[in-house]
Amino acid sequence: xxxxxxxxxxxxxxxxxxxxxxxxxxxxxxxxxxxxxxxxxxxxxxxxxxxxxxxxxxxxxxxxxxxxxxxxxxxxxxxxxxxxxxxxxxxxxxxxxxxxxxxxxxxxxxxxxxxxxxxxxxxxxxxxxxxxxxxxxxxxxxxxxxxxxxx
Amino acid sequence: xxxxxxxxxxxxxxxxxxxxxxxxxxxxxxxxxxxxxxxxxxxxxxxxxxxxxxxxxxxxxxxxxxxxxxxxxxxxxxxxxxxxxxxxxxxxxxxxxxxxxxxxxxxxxxxxxxxxxxxxxxxxxxxxxxxxxxxxxxxxxxxxxxxxxxx
DNA sequence: CAATTTAGTTAGCATAGCTAACTATATTCT
DNA sequence: AGAATATAGTTAGCTATGCTAACTAAATTG
Numbered sequence: 001x002x003x004x005x006x007x008x009x010x011x012x013x014x015x016x017x018x019x020x021x022x023x024x025x026x027x028x029x030x031x032x033x034x035x036x037x038x039x040x041x042x043x044x045x046x047x048x049x050x051x052x053x054x055x056x057x058x059x060x061x062x063x064x065x066x067x068x069x070x071x072x073x074x075x076x077x078x079x080x081x082x083x084x085x086x087x088x089x090x091x092x093x094x095x096x097x098x099x100x101x102x103x104x105x106x107x108x109x110x111x112x113x114x115x116x117x118x119x120x121x122x123x124x125x126x127x128x129x130x131x132x133x134x135x136x137x138x139x140x141x142x143x144x145x146x147x148x149x150x151x
Numbered sequence: 152x153x154x155x156x157x158x159x160x161x162x163x164x165x166x167x168x169x170x171x172x173x174x175x176x177x178x179x180x181x182x183x184x185x186x187x188x189x190x191x192x193x194x195x196x197x198x199x200x201x202x203x204x205x206x207x208x209x210x211x212x213x214x215x216x217x218x219x220x221x222x223x224x225x226x227x228x229x230x231x232x233x234x235x236x237x238x239x240x241x242x243x244x245x246x247x248x249x250x251x252x253x254x255x256x257x258x259x260x261x262x263x264x265x266x267x268x269x270x271x272x273x274x275x276x277x278x279x280x281x282x283x284x285x286x287x288x289x290x291x292x293x294x295x296x297x298x299x300x301x302x
Numbered sequence: 303c304a305a306t307t308t309a310g311t312t313a314g315c316a317t318a319g320c321t322a323a324c325t326a327t328a329t330t331c332t
Numbered sequence: 333a334g335a336a337t338a339t340a341g342t343t344a345g346c347t348a349t350g351c352t353a354a355c356t357a358a359a360t361t362g
Contacts, residue, residue, distance in 0.1 A: 014285060018274035019266075020292045022183065024299055025176040026198070030220050031302040032173060042317050042350090047177065061341065069181050074319055076342055081317080097327045097340040115170070123169035125298045133294050134165060136287050141171045143284050147276045148175060151182040193319095193348050212310065225350055227311055232348080248309040248358045307360070317350075322343105329338070 032118050039114040041085065044068070044078050046114060049087055049103060053111045058102040060093070082107065183269045190265040192236065195219070195229050197265060200238055200254060204262045209242070209253040233258065 036046060051067045052059065059067070065075035079101060082088035087107030091100035103111070126134065187197055202218045203210065210218070216226035230252060233239035238258030242251035254262070277285065 013289065014277050015270065015274040017285065017289050017292060018277050019270045020296070021277075021288070022179070022270055022273055024292065024295050025179045027296075027299050028173070028176045028302070029180065031299065034220065037351095044318055062339090069185070070318085071320065072341065073321080073343080077318075080342095095328075095340085099341075119166060119170045119173055121302060122173055123166040125302050126165050126169050126172075128298060128301065129294055133291060134168065136291055137172070137295075138164065138168050140284060140287055140291065141168060141175065143280055144175050144288075145171070145178075147279060148178050148182060150279065151179070151272060151276045188320095195349055213308090221349085222351065223310065224312080224352080229349075231311095246309085246359075250310075303362100305360100305362080307358100309358080310356085312355070313353085315351080317348105319348075320346080322345090324343070325341085327338105327340080329336100331336075332334090 028122075032122060035118045035121065036114060038117060039110060041087070041110065041114070042081070044070075044074075045082050045085075045087075046111070048075065048078050049082060049107055049111050050115070052088065052101060052103040053108050058091070058100050060098045061101060062098075064101060087111075179273075183273060186268045186272060187265055189268065190261055192238070192261065192265070193232070195221075195225075196233050196236075196238075197262065199226065199229050200233060200258055200262050201266070203239065203252060203254040204259050209251050211244070211249045212252060213249075215252060238262075 033043070036043060039046065041049070048064055048068055051064060055067065061075055061079060062072060064079070065072050068075065068078075070078075079088060079090075083090060087104055087110060089102050089104050091102060093100050126137070129137070184194060187194060190197065192200070199215055199219055202215060206218065212226055212230060213223060215230070216223045219226060219229075221229075230239060230241075234241060238255055238261060240253050240255050242253060244251045277288070280288070
């Protein structure tokens with residue numbers, strides 16, 4: 001893709017890097033999306049499930065909605081689907097308004113399998129990078145994650 | 152299969168890097184998506200429009216569907232929305248079955264503005280990286296693009 | 303020129319995003 | 333304590349996006 005030329009902000013080079021990073025992220029996910037369909041679970045459900053499985057334990061619906069940057073009614077329906085599919089269990093909390101959402105054993109298994117499929121092909125493609133580039137990427141990822149959180 | 156497997160086993164670190172890269176891409180786009188809502192155009196429409204605007208000229212519907220990794224009926228409806236909004240124009244080709252889809256001036260403007268909004272916030276966030284990290288990222292992007300194309 | 307192939311559309315289903323309006327529980331204020 | 337308010341989720345209803353199956357129209361093939 002063509003890079004937008006702009007010297008007004010953050011330096012033209014950084015702007016171009018941002019443009020290409022954005023484009024790379026789009027293409028990356030577009031390719032990997034295909035693998036996710038095999039799980040039979042929709043992308044939003046899969047992503048919410050990953051928060052419960054990989055994000056360190058149970059959450060309330062509101063916390064899940066915030067983690068997924070989605071409105072409560074949207075998350076309410078996503079969770080309903082996950083519960084219907086037996087991948088998530090609802091529990092009570094001290095606060096009678098809140099629900100406690102936890103992945104079931106089946107939910108954990110399905111997520112891990114899907115994650116494996118998805119990441120497998122990416123890891124394979126990454127292995128085509130030089131040893132130095134892989135090292136660079138490994139070092140960068142931490143910092144990129146911070147950058148993204150501050151977006 | 153054996154070669155594949157041994158590659159993966161040999162690259163446990165690469166597997167983890169792939170996992171984090173995947174996750175970073177998801178979160179990156181999720182944040183940037185918020186900016187896209189300002190345009191009043193849906194994400195699939197915006198992405199299809201970007202192929203027409205940045206991808207070097209008009210395409211047929213089938214080509215667009217393939218570029219977006221989507222089935223023809225899906226793209227048919229996305230295009231219908233873009234045409235209704237005045238962002239894309241349908242034209243004829245020598246082959247009476249094919250349509251020629253081209254961005255209108257309005258479509259080009261809307262896309263460029265949205266892209267600017269999106270990429271500007273990312274560029275700003277990236278400027279928080281150290282000079283060295285930005286340099287590393289710049290060097291890596293080329294190679295990452297190749298990796299992704301080979302996914 | 304009939305049969306087949308190719309390009310796109312239409313119809314119908316599911317998921318996912320939103321806002322508005324509702325219920326139920328907790329908290330705050332008088 | 334009891335009323336008013338705030339908070340957590342759900343329900344209803346809209347739009348957009350994904351799919352497959354079945355259709356129409358045009359081009360190609362035999």
